[in-house]
Amino acid sequence: MRGLMDKIKKIMVYDADNEFYAKIFPDSVTKKDLLRIRTMTHSDLDSVLLIEHQNYEFPWEEDIFVDCFKAGYECLVCEYDNNILGYCLLSMAVGEAHILNISVHQKEQSQGIGRRMLEHLIDTVRGKAETIFLEVRPSNVGAIALYEKMGFNEIGIRKGYYPAQNGREDAIMLALEIFN
Numbered sequence: 001m002r003g004l005m006d007k008i009k010k011i012m013v014y015d016a017d018n019e020f021y022a023k024i025f026p027d028s029v030t031k032k033d034l035l036r037i038r039t040m041t042h043s044d045l046d047s048v049l050l051i052e053h054q055n056y057e058f059p060w061e062e063d064i065f066v067d068c069f070k071a072g073y074e075c076l077v078c079e080y081d082n083n084i085l086g087y088c089l090l091s092m093a094v095g096e097a098h099i100l101n102i103s104v105h106q107k108e109q110s111q112g113i114g115r116r117m118l119e120h121l122i123d124t125v126r127g128k129a130e131t132i133f134l135e136v137r138p139s140n141v142g143a144i145a146l147y148e149k150m151g152f153n154e155i156g157i158r159k160g161y162y163p164a165q166n167g168r169e170d171a172i173m174l175a176l177e178i179f180n
């Protein structure tokens with residue numbers, strides 16, 4: 001029955017919106033299909049801050065997110081079934097963009113959500129900037145693995161960039177050239 005449904009789906013509603021489609025054939029749409037990326041608003045901040053505090057030893061507080069809204073940065077959340085699973089923020093200036101934060105709820109990591117958000121940011125930048133920059137702690141092996149898989153290359157080190165328990169930690173600077 002499921003195989004038949006899949007065939008019907010391909011013939012009849014191959015271009016249908018995933019959410020609409022999920023209502024008709026709930027078993028043949030995955031969680032990944034139903035992830036929605038949208039603009040972050042003030043009312044998202046409680047959920048965002050919860051994830052931020054879980055994920056970082058030195059988390060951003062609300063005022064930094066609000067400053068990002070005010071500055072007109074690209075501030076996005078990734079949600080599933082109206083629950084925020086992750087978020088990302090990007091600033092854009094002439095010719096270059098900067099990923100300021102990307103973070104996924106601890107229980108939702110390793111399911112492709114970080115990659116999905118990064119792909120979305122890269123698409124957003126395409127045609128508007130030639131390079132995306134970001135910084136990452138050398139100790140953050142998971143994030144570095146993701147960035148390298150997405151084609152980012154190391155371009156330098158920022159000495160003492162991050163706060164750390166014993167003083168400061170360097171940042172690895174990564175960059176991705178965007179080919180339009």
Ligand SMILES: CC(C)(COP(=O)(O)OP(=O)(O)OC[C@H]1O[C@@H](n2cnc3c(N)ncnc32)[C@H](O)[C@@H]1OP(=O)(O)O)[C@@H](O)C(=O)NCCC(=O)NCCS
Pocket residue numbers: 055101102103104105108109110111112113114115116135136137140141142143145146147149
């Ligand atoms: C870094 C982070 C955003 C990655 O998000 P995620 O949803 O867990 O990552 P994904 O599931 O999309 O993984 C994407 C790829 O990166 C790789 N990757 C992710 N975490 C990894 C880890 N800990 N070790 C090795 N590889 C890893 C995966 O193998 C995956 O590759 P694939 O797509 O070929 O399978 C997430 O772990 C996170 O929120 N960390 C805490 C906050 C943080 O450190 N943010 C980055 C600040 S610079």
